[in-house]
Amino acid sequence: MKKTLIFIIFCIIGLHTFSQNEASNWYFGENAGIKFNVFTGGVTFLADGKINTREGCASISDSNGQLLFYTDGTTVYNSLHEVMPNGTGLLGDESSTQSAIVVPKPNEPNIYYIFTVGSNQTNTGLNYSIVDVLANSGNGEVKNKNTNLITNCAEKISAVVKDCDTKSIWVITLSTASGIINRSSLLNTFYAYEINGTGVNSVPVKSTLPIDIFDSRGYLKLSPSGTKLACANVTSGLYLFDFDSDTGIVSKPQLLNINNINDKPYGIEFSPNSELLYVTSTNDFFDRTEPSNNNIPSNHNSILLQYNLKATDIVNSQVILDSRDLYRSALQLGPNGKIYRSLSTTYDIGFNGLGAINNPNLLGTVASYQHNAINLGTNNSTQGLPPFIASFFNEQIDIIKNGNSTSYLPLCENDTYTLVADIIPGSKYIWTRDNILLPESDFDLVVTESGAYKVVIEPLGNVITNSCGLPQGQAKIEFFEYPQALDATLLQCDLDLSSVGITTFNLTEANEMTTNPSDDITVTFHNTPDDAISGINAILNPETYENKQPNEVLYTRVTHDLSGCFETATLILGVSNTQVPTYTAKPICDEIDSPDGINLIQLEPYVTEIANTLLIPISDIRVKFYANLNDALLEENKIQEYRNTTPYSQFLYYRVETISNNECYGINEIELIIDKLPEIIENQTIYYCLNKFPETISIDAGLISDSTNNYTYNWLHGERDYEIQINQPGTYTVAVTNTNGCSKTRTVIVEPLNTATFSTPPYDINDFSSNNSITVFINEDSQDVFQFALLDEDNLIYRDFQDSNVFENISAGIYTINVKEIKNDCGITPLPVSVVGFPKFFTPNNDGIHDTWQILGVSSMFQPNTKIQIFNRYGKLIKELAPLGEGWNGLMNGNKLPADDYWFSIRLQDGRIFKNHFTLKY
Structure with a gap:
């Protein structure tokens, strides 16, 4: 039925x-x-997605290309990437x-x-669920969820517009004739459901x-024209069908055998003109006994095929566009007319890129498959892509x-352009701009204004070329x-006056003088005005151009990147013959924390110094600093701070320009000097003898070398x-400063010290043993400032x-x-001690040696009330000794006792009791 003009306008606008x-x-x-x-059809990756899915996914945007929502089949996320209310538990499966x-x-744009x-x-x-995109502010x-249409079906679904008259849409899937699937079920029936203004018609059109x-695995796709249906089945082959968009009937099945060992089809897609079919097919390797083998990329291989649907023999028209180690891949046509391929290296591991068929309407390899054409940042593609x-x-x-394949056309102001539709004799052409009807009714339209232009052709004899019934562009x-x-004019410094005005220019420095630079503007430089106008023979390395x-006169071309609109101008390369001297900067002080002569040096403070040296007003000078001469000459890699690599001295380069005329005044070296800090002993601890107060001791600023006259000293006191x-303990701090003002601080801690004082008890004695010992205890914490000596009872050194x-x-x-204080010679403190013991034998022969036996270490000061008893071997008391007496001479009642071992018992005044024996010898 022929459409009326009013209806056509309604159709293309609404x-x-x-x-x-x-x-x-x-x-x-x-x-x-x-x-x-x-x-423009350009593609950028998005990093804000929330779904993590092995295969299934879907998304939708509005007519302006703004995201509405997306899902993995179980959870729905809105444009803010938040889970929609009631948006979980959908009966899909990732x-x-x-x-x-x-x-x-x-007719309900919000549903x-x-x-x-x-x-x-x-x-x-x-199943289907309903989303109201205007709800929830x-x-x-999600308003209604999981309304069931078929109890079981394959993992496949596709959709196409039914016609422009009713705006209805077909949704189609594959199931059994009975709709019930088990492991032995034969999938042989397509179910097509119509969605129209009243909702979802639950009565399907069945095609058995x-x-x-x-x-059930593999993609199901309808052609953009709505006339073909393709069904990929991993282990059951690839089928092509006719589809009647008026009735929803699928017919004329054709098995497309894949002439390759990788004969497990998965992804499919039609070309935009619906004349070519693309298929990905794999070896479908899957090891259930050793799952780790599934994540070895070399175990998987995938091919990308093209079929010519216009060929007499479609099967033998197949062309392999790509073959490599990959797992299953989806194919999906994009809005820019390219077909994209998902990339999954193994069963579980994705890849952060997409492949692309750049010219899918072209036969054979000129379709131009590009692997990893789209970068996905840090995220990965897996097996699936969203169907539409x-x-x-x-x-x-x-x-x-x-x-060009895009529908976008940038033009320059005052240009005119003619849009041309296909010439169909006897047809009517309805043109609109921004949905406003234009008076033009011919096949071409001259445009002079920006806007969104559309044309719909009402052909003679009702020629239908797409699923909406009318050709349009x-x-x-x-x-x-x-x-x-x-x-x-670009003025450069002349480093060699003998070269007579020949030097190296960075032409890009002229960009700001030539135009208002921006991201969408490109400036090129040419040797002739014709080259600049034609946009040819641009100077290849403008950053290092030698005049x-x-x-010398060059010609600039300023081009707007998107539109190609351009203007040209001249650029004169002038050379300055002024010079600046080598400049030695005022020294800076080495860093306190790491005094190694390597500093992070701020260069801006030197600008004023240099201006004063050159006698140029600071308001008319621009000084820039560079690490090397080439950078200074070409004004590349300007530095504002620099960490020197040569300790204590570094040569950089400075470039002087006058602001008023942008003239390069000169380039030369600047020497940066880092002054060493005073070499001092920074921290020291000494002691002051309190017992010598008010005597004084001296402390100093601790210079290790150099003359003390080269510094100033500022004590905190x-x-x-x-x-x-x-003559007081405390903390004494002094700042030592050299002639360049570099300072270092020394701290002297003076701790109090006195002669030793003893703890209670002052010592611990282990006596009457085979290894007698004495341990002295003093009160001072800093015991390392004391030494200890032992003198015998004749005051002779026993231990130094x-x-x-x-x-x-x-x-x-x-x-x-x-106990002697050794740090500051505060004095010696004596402490008498006693070590109790006994001789092992005595010989009473009046030779003056060992003539008597007596306990040792007892005196009028130590243990004077000690009781001593001597027994023979039979336990008979022989003698009681006075501890301070001369001792026993071996007689009992005036008679010599025989040589023998004799026993003794000693009760010391402190209560300790010792028993042992000694020998009487003659």
Whole structure:
């Protein structure tokens, strides 16, 4: 039926189910996503996705290309990447090939249906849920969830616009004739459900066909024209069908054998003109006994095939476009007319890129497959990509006809351009700009204004070329002003006056003088004005251009990148003959924390110093600093701070320019000097003998070398001399400063010290043993400032001064311990001690040696009330001795006792009792 003009205008303006922009945002894989520019077709990756899915996913945008929501078939996320209210528990499955597809409700732009299918493990069937994108303050809400249509079906779903008249849409899936699937079920029936203005018609159109499909895995795709249906089944082969978009009937099955060992088809897609079919097929390697083998990339191989659907023998038209180690791959047509391929290296491991078929309407390898064409940042593609209503991608008439595949055309101000539709004799042409009807009715239209242009052709004899019934085309036209291009002079320094004005220029330094630089402006330099106008023979290395003669003239071309609009201007290369001297900067002080002569040096403070030296007003000078001469000459890699690499001295380069005329005044070296800090002993601890107060001791600023006259000294207590006298403990701090003002601080801690004082008890004695010992205890914490000596009872040195406070292997007797303060010679403190013991034998023969036996270490000071008894071997008391007496001479009642061992018992005054024996010898 022929459409009326009013209806045609309504159709092209109001049909919201036919818009490539609704496929502008894709979310898939491991939090991966991409966005298509609605005008240029460019693709950028998105890093904000929330779904992490092995296969199933779906997304939808509005007619302007703004994201509405996306899902993995179980959870729905809104444009803010938040879970929608009631948006969980949908009956899809992330491991289902096509877990979901989104379909708008005709004539209700805020209502969308999410159709879901489960996996062959879950068998949840075909269900749909309803999303109201205006609910929840415009962030969307799932209103009704999981309305069932089929109890069980394959992991496949596709959709296409039915017609422009009713705006209805077909949603189609594959099931059994009975709708019930088990492991032995034969998938042979297509179920097509119509979605129209009243909602989802639950009564399907069934097409039962003589096909043998037992595998529910693999994609189902309708062609953009709505006339073909392709079904990939991993273990059951690839089928091609005819589809009647008026009735929803699937017919004429054709098995397309894959002439390759990788004969397990998974991903499929039609070209935009619906004349070519693309398929990915794999070896479908899967090791259930050793799962780790599934994550070895070399175990998986995938091929990308093209079939010519116009060929007499479609099977033998197949061409392999790519073969490599990959797992299953989905194929999906994009709004820019390219087909994208998911990349999964193994069963579980994705890859952060997408492949692309750049020219899918072309036969053979000129279709141009590009592997890893789209970078996904840090996120990964896995097996699946989001499916869309096939009609979104129905090829439109190219009305721009400039050799590019996009519908966007940038033009320059005051330009005119003619949009040309296909010439169909006797047809009517309805042109609009920004949805406003234009008076033009011919096949071409001259445009002079920016806007979104569309044409719909009402052919003679009702020629139908797409699923909406009418040929149509569109173009986004945008006019741009010409960029600014100004004549300029670039003045460079002449480092070698003998070269007569020949030097090296960084031509890009002229960009700011020539135009207003921006990200969408490109400036090129040319040797002739014709080259600049034609945009050819641009100077290849403008950053290092050597002029051929003084005051050489070049020609600049300033081009707006998007539109190509350009202007030209002249650039004169002038050479300055002024010079600046080598400059030695005022020394800076070495860093306190790491005094190694390597500092982070701030260069800005030297600008004023240099200006004063050159006698140029600081308001008219610009000084820049560079690490090397080449950078200074070409004004590249300017530095504002620098960490020197040569200790204590570094040569950089400074460039002087005058601001008023942008003249390079000169370039030369600047020497940076780092002054060493005073070499001092920074911290020291000494002692003051309190017992010598008010005597003074001297402390000083601790210079290790150099003359004290080269520094100034500022003691915290106010003194200004190198050496000061003190007689009080405390902390004394002095700042030592050299002639360049570099300072270092020294701290002298004076701790109090006195002669030793003893603890209670003052010592510990281990006597009457084979290893007698004495340990001395003093009160002072800093015991290391004392030494200890042991004198016998005749005040002779028994053990000379030692650092240890322990004396071992001491003979029994009376001693004096001397404790000496050694740090500051505060004095000696004596301490008498007694070590009790006994002789092992005695010989009473009157030779003056060992003539008597007596306890040792007892005196009028130590243990004077000790009781001593001597027994023979039979226990008879022989003698009681006075502890301070001369001892026993071996007589009893005036008679000599025989040589023998005799026993003794000693009770010391402190209560200790010792018993042992000794020998009487003659």
